[in-house]
Amino acid sequence: MPDSIADLVETPESGDAATSLYQRILNDIRDRIVSGEWEPGYRIPFEHELTEEYGCSRMTVNKALSQLAKAGLIERRRRSGSFVRRPQSQAAVLEIHDIRIEVEALGLPYRYELMSQIKRRAGAGDRDRLGSSVSGQLLALKCRHHAGARPFCVEDRLINLAAVPEAADEEFIETAPGPWLIGQVPWSAAEHVIRAAAADAETAADLGLSAGAPCLVIERRTWSAERPVTHVRFTYPANAHAVVARFTPSDS
Structure with a gap:
């Protein structure tokens, strides 16, 4: 092959x-x-x-x-x-990398699109995602990543501006927030949650799917020196993405 x-x-x-x-x-x-x-x-x-x-x-x-x-x-x-066939993408569970790399590994042209950008104060739902200690200003971003002519995934991200104040002045028009954050803030810990979900009307429209179509959702939180930095939710069409984890035996 x-x-x-x-x-x-x-x-x-x-x-x-x-x-x-x-x-x-x-x-x-x-x-x-x-x-x-x-x-x-x-x-x-x-x-x-x-x-x-x-x-x-x-x-x-x-x-x-x-x-x-x-x-x-x-x-x-x-x-x-x-x-x-719909291109099959794979993502490693324990890695943080640029979605551009996922798309280009399929041999398809990559395109990034900023859909919305809102600066606001953290609410109860935001604290559930970022952590109870977050109470100041946040930057809420919604982005779409394309592979060729089709949407690849939708990114829904919260950035804690107390941890990354520079994000408030960043436009995120040319550069996606993921690679920008990696270049700005050294992360010390990350948590991944993976689940299946049915596409609601908004997600279906964003990804070009039928309402109720199966999706793969990957949520990630990162911290820098115990301070929450960002929470991001990536939603992929389920039949176009796989999650891969590699393990080694423990010494015990």
Whole structure:
């Protein structure tokens, strides 16, 4: 299996028409998927249709589709045809990293969008998320991260301005709050909570899902020297994301 979508690109041997045509079919389908022209669930033309379109043998078409299936871009269903798969992302439970890295690991273009930014005093619900000791000003942010043409996840974040006063003056238009905070505040502890949830009307609209669709929610709190820094909730379409944890045996 290729390490990335880029590994599907090969340089055809000079004069080898079959190899050149195979690569052309592979590249054309891959580009339509990556660009978002063919969205997840789209049925790719049948083998006989591609054979006629490209003027080649069915074996050449089959080879290209098989390679795309191995790369995880399409799903081949017996008697039904081939369909575009939704990219499957993985996140490590105990790591804090940039969502851009998750998206680019899929070989898809990344885009970040700030949806709302509000500075306000902490309420009871905020203290439940950040900790009971938080009582001052907060910055509430809602962001959306895109993978290609589709929403990848929605980020709902609270920043404790007593711990990070610089955040009050940051616009967060070009830079997402996650990587910005990593560069500003050394965190000393983090807590992850992972759960399943059904998309409410707002979440469904934000992620382009049907209301009630399953979602994976990852919540994280971080502290710096016992002071709460941020609480963030990432909501992903459940069929496009997996959580990975790696463990080693304890000495005991």
